[in-house]
Amino acid sequence: MRDMPLISVEGVSKRFRLPRTASDILTGRPPAAVHALNNVDLEVHRGETLGIVGESGCGKSTLARCLVRLLEPDEGLVRFDGKDIGLLPQAERRAFNRRVQMIFQDPYSSLNPRMSVRQVLSEALSVHAMRPKADIPARITELLGLVRLPADAANRYPHEFSGGQRQRIGIARALAVEPEVLVADELVSALDVSVQAQVINLLLDLQERLKLTVVFVAHDLRLVRHISHRVAVMYLGKVVETGPTEALFATPRHPYSKALLDAAPELDPARQTRVAAARGELPNPLDLPTGCLFNTRCPFAFERCFAERPNLSNRGPAHFAACHLTDFGKPTPATIAAQ
Amino acid sequence: MTAPSPDRNTAGGGLKVRGLTTTFATPRGLATVVDGINLDVAPGEIVGLVGESGSGKSMTLRSIVRLVREPGKVSGQVEWQGRDLMAMREADLRKVRGAEIAMIFQEPMTALNPVLPVRLQIEENLSAHTTLDRRARRQRALELMNIVGIPAAERRLDEYPHQFSGGMRQRVMIAIALANSPKLLLADEPTTALDVTIQDQILKLILDLRDRFGMSVVFVTHDLGVVAATCDRMAVMYAGRIVETGTVAQVFAEPHHPYTRGLLGSVPRIGAERSMLLSIEGMPPGLIDLPDGCAFHPRCSFATDRCRAERPPLESFAAGREVACFHHQTVAAMAEAA
Numbered sequence: 014m015r016d017m018p019l020i021s022v023e024g025v026s027k028r029f030r031l032p033r034t035a036s037d038i039l040t041g042r043p044p045a046a047v048h049a050l051n052n053v054d055l056e057v058h059r060g061e062t063l064g065i066v067g068e069s070g071c072g073k074s075t076l077a078r079c080l081v082r083l084l085e086p087d088e089g090l091v092r093f094d095g096k097d098i099g100l101l102p103q104a105e106r107r108a109f110n111r112r113v114q115m116i117f118q119d120p121y122s123s124l125n126p127r128m129s130v131r132q133v134l135s136e137a138l139s140v141h142a143m144r145p146k147a148d149i150p151a152r153i154t155e156l157l158g159l160v161r162l163p164a165d166a167a168n169r170y171p172h173e174f175s176g177g178q179r180q181r182i183g184i185a186r187a188l189a190v191e192p193e194v195l196v197a198d199e200l201v202s203a204l205d206v207s208v209q210a211q212v213i214n215l216l217l218d219l220q221e222r223l224k225l226t227v228v229f230v231a232h233d234l235r236l237v238r239h240i241s242h243r244v245a246v247m248y249l250g251k252v253v254e255t256g257p258t259e260a261l262f263a264t265p266r267h268p269y270s271k272a273l274l275d276a277a278p279e280l281d282p283a284r285q286t287r288v289a290a291a292r293g294e295l296p297n298p299l300d301l302p303t304g305c306l307f308n309t310r311c312p313f314a315f316e317r318c319f320a321e322r323p324n325l326s327n328r329g330p331a332h333f334a335a336c337h338l339t340d341f342g343k344p345t346p347a348t349i350a351a352q
Numbered sequence: 353m354t355a356p357s358p359d360r361n362t363a364g365g366g367l368k369v370r371g372l373t374t375t376f377a378t379p380r381g382l383a384t385v386v387d388g389i390n391l392d393v394a395p396g397e398i399v400g401l402v403g404e405s406g407s408g409k410s411m412t413l414r415s416i417v418r419l420v421r422e423p424g425k426v427s428g429q430v431e432w433q434g435r436d437l438m439a440m441r442e443a444d445l446r447k448v449r450g451a452e453i454a455m456i457f458q459e460p461m462t463a464l465n466p467v468l469p470v471r472l473q474i475e476e477n478l479s480a481h482t483t484l485d486r487r488a489r490r491q492r493a494l495e496l497m498n499i500v501g502i503p504a505a506e507r508r509l510d511e512y513p514h515q516f517s518g519g520m521r522q523r524v525m526i527a528i529a530l531a532n533s534p535k536l537l538l539a540d541e542p543t544t545a546l547d548v549t550i551q552d553q554i555l556k557l558i559l560d561l562r563d564r565f566g567m568s569v570v571f572v573t574h575d576l577g578v579v580a581a582t583c584d585r586m587a588v589m590y591a592g593r594i595v596e597t598g599t600v601a602q603v604f605a606e607p608h609h610p611y612t613r614g615l616l617g618s619v620p621r622i623g624a625e626r627s628m629l630l631s632i633e634g635m636p637p638g639l640i641d642l643p644d645g646c647a648f649h650p651r652c653s654f655a656t657d658r659c660r661a662e663r664p665p666l667e668s669f670a671a672g673r674e675v676a677c678f679h680h681q682t683v684a685a686m687a688e689a690a
C-alpha cells in the first residue's frame with residue numbers, strides 16, 4: 014500500500030439548485046437541481062501531478078473548487094493531511110488556505126487591472142504574513158525570477174503583459190505563500206499553443222524544484238498526458254476511472270475513457286484511427302440516468318447497467334474503473350505482445 | 353512574387369488565390385492583416401490553415417469570399433472554377449456564396465438568427481439556392497439535421513437557437529453550410545468549441561462529404577491534431593503571411609520554418625512525457641509596425657543580420673513544398689537530428 018494521501022475526496026456530491034419556476038410552484042415540486050458532482054472518490058498523493066479530464070460540464074471545476082473549499086460539498090468530505098477540512102478550527106483553516114492554492118482559468122479576468130504586479134504580490138505576502146515587511150521587495154524579485162519574468166515587471170499593470178505572462182503572474186501570486194498544493198483549473202486553455210508550452214515548462218520545472226503537489230484540471234488530453242503522473246477521468250459528475258498515466262492511456266478500462274481517448278485526434282498523421290467513439294450528447298445533468306451514468310451512450314451497456322450504478326473497483330496497480338464490465342479493455346496476451 | 357508549385361493542377365476546378373491582401377486603416381496606421389497570400393485548393397482536397405491567434409486566418413477566409421467588413425480593403429485575385437470572384441458583381445457573388453461555396457464562421461452564436469426557429473433558417477437557405485418545393489425543403493432540412501447528428505431532430509427542428517447547446521448550434525451552422533452540397537467549404541475553427549467526442553463526429557462528416565461529393569475544404573484551426581486527422585495539405589501563417597506549405601505528412605515530418613518547428617514542438621508527444629516542450633519565446637508582432645526583414649526574427653533562434661534586414665520570400669524548395677526562411681535548410685537539418 015501507498016502512504017496516506019495528502020488529499021482524499023470521499024463520496025463528495027454537489028448540487029446546484031436552479032431558481033424555482035412557476036410550474037414548480039403550481040405542481041408543488043421542488044425546484045430542479047444540477048447534479049454537478051455525484052459521489053466522487055479521489056486521492057491526491059504528495060509530490061504527484063494528478064490530471065483531471067473530462068468533457069465540458071462534467072464537474073471538473075466544481076471538484077477543483079471543493080478541493081480548495083471555495084465550495085462546500087452537499088454530501089461527503091474532503092480530507093487534507095487526514096483531517097476533514099470542513100471541521101478545521103480557525104487557525105488550521107487559515108493554514109489550509111495558505112498551503113493549498115488555486116490558479117484560475119482566465120488570465121484576463123483573474124488579476125485586478127488596477128493593481129501593479131508588485132501590489133498583487135505584496136498583498137498575497139502580507140495577507141498570510143509570510144515575511145517581515147522589509148523582506149518583501151527581495152521576495153518579489155525572487156518570485157518574478159521563479160516564473161521567469163524580468164524584475165522590472167513589478168511596476169507594470171496586467172494589461173501590459175501577454176496572456177502567457179499574465180498566467181505566470183497568477184502562478185507567482187499562488188507561489189508567494191509557499192503552498193504545498195497547486196490546483197490549476199484550465200491553466201493554459203486560453204493561451205496560444207506556442208505560449209502554452211512556456212507555462213507548462215514552468216510548471217514542470219517548479220514542481221521538481223519546490224516539490225509541489227499539483228492538481229491539473231484540463232480538457233486537453235495531450236497536455237494532461239504530458240504532465241501528469243496519474244489521471245482521473247470524469248463523466249457527468251463522477252470519477253469513472255483513475256490510474257497511472259501510462260496504464261490509463263495504454264489500456265483504458267472504462268468504455269467512456271476509451272471513447273474519449275479514441276476521439277482525440279492523434280498528432281502523427283500516419284497514426285490516425287477513425288473508429289466509432291461514443292455517440293450522442295451528454296445526458297441532462299438535471300435528470301440523471303438510473304444505473305450507470307454512461308448507459309445512454311455506451312455501446313456495451315447491458316441489463317445490469319440500467320439497474321445498478323457501478324462503483325470504482327480495482328483493475329491493476331493503482332488503477333480503478335467504475336464499470337460492470339470488469340474485463341473491459343483488459344490486456345490479453347496478444348495485446349501485451351503487440352506493445 | 354512566388355510561383356505556385358508546378359505540380360498543383362487546379363486548372364478548370366478548385367480555388368486559386370494570388371496576392372490576396374487585406375488592409376485596415378487604423379488611427380495608428382495601416383494594418384496589413386493579410387499580406388499577399390497565394391493558395392491553391394484542388395477539387396476534393398482539404399487544406400489546413402494554421403497559425404497563432406491574430407495571424408490572419410479568419411481574415412483570409414473572409415477575404416476570399418469578399419466578406420470583410422468596412423473599413424477593410426481587399427485586393428488580389430481569387431479564381432473559383434475559372435471565374436474571378438474579385439471582379440464578380442455583388443449579386444452574382446451572393447449566389448455563388450450560398451450555393452457552391454459555403455462558410456462556417458468562427459462564432460456560431462452570432463451567425464444564427466436568434467428569433468427564427470432552426471428549421472426556417474435551414475429552409476431559407478434552401479429556397480434561396482435550390483428549386484426544391486416546400487415539402488422537399490422540409491424533408492431535406494430534417495435529413496440535414498440527422499446527418500449532423502442532432503438527436504430527436506424531428507422534435508427539435510421548431511426550436512430556437514438559444515434552446516440548443518453550444519455544440520448543437522455549431523452543428524446547425526454546419527447543417528446550413530452543407531444544405532446545398534457545396535463544392536467548396538470554408539470552415540473557420542468549426543470544432544473548436546466542441547467536446548472531442550462531438551468534434552470527432554463532425555470531422556468524420558466533413559471527410560465523408562469530401563469522399564462522396566469531391567467537396568474542397570479550407571480548414572482553419574489551431575489544433576494540429578485536427579490537421580493531422582483531416583487535412584491533405586497545410587499552410588502555416590505568421591503575421592498575415594504564409595510562411596510554409598506542404599502536405600501534412602511532409603510538414604509534420606520535416607518542418608522547414610522555425611515558426612512551424614516551434615509550433616509542432618510545443619505540442620506534447622507520446623513517449624516524451626514530463627519532458628520540457630519546445631516553446632517559442634516572446635509574442636507575435638503588431639501588424640502596424642512589423643519588424644523589418646523577416647517578421648519572425650525577434651522570436652527566432654536562427655536569425656542572422658540578413659534576416660533583420662531583408663524579407664525572405666515564400667519559395668518552392670521541393671515538389672509541393674514552399675517556405676519563407678533564409679535558413680530553412682539548417683532548420684530542417686535540426687528537425688532531422690532531433
Ligand SMILES: Nc1ncnc2c1ncn2[C@@H]1O[C@H](COP(=O)(O)OP(=O)(O)OP(=O)(O)O)[C@@H](O)[C@H]1O
Nearest residue numbers: 029047049068069070071072073074075076232298
Ligand atoms: N453556480 C452554478 N449554478 C448552477 N449550475 C452550475 C453552477 N456551477 C456549475 N454548474 C453546473 O454544474 C455542472 C458542472 O460544471 P463545471 O463548471 O464543474 O464543469 P467543468 O467540467 O468544469 O466544465 P468546463 O470544461 O466547461 O469548464 C455543469 O452542468 C454546470 O452547468
Ligand SMILES: Nc1ncnc2c1ncn2[C@@H]1O[C@H](COP(=O)(O)OP(=O)(O)OP(=O)(O)O)[C@@H](O)[C@H]1O
Nearest residue numbers: 376378383385404405406407408409410411412639
Ligand atoms: N477592424 C479591424 N481593424 C484593424 N485590425 C483588425 C480588424 N479586424 C481584425 N483585425 C486584425 O486582423 C488580424 C487578423 O485577424 P484574424 O481574425 O484573421 O486572426 P486569426 O488568425 O483568425 O486569429 P484567431 O486564431 O484568434 O481567430 C488581427 O491581428 C486583428 O487584430
Ligand code: SF4
Nearest residue numbers: 646649652659677678
Ligand atoms: S528568415 Fe531568419 S529570422 Fe526568419 S525564420 Fe528564417 S532564420 Fe528565422
Ligand SMILES: [Mg+2]
Nearest residue numbers: 073074075199
Ligand atoms: Mg471548468
Ligand SMILES: [Mg+2]
Nearest residue numbers: 409410411458
Ligand atoms: Mg480567427
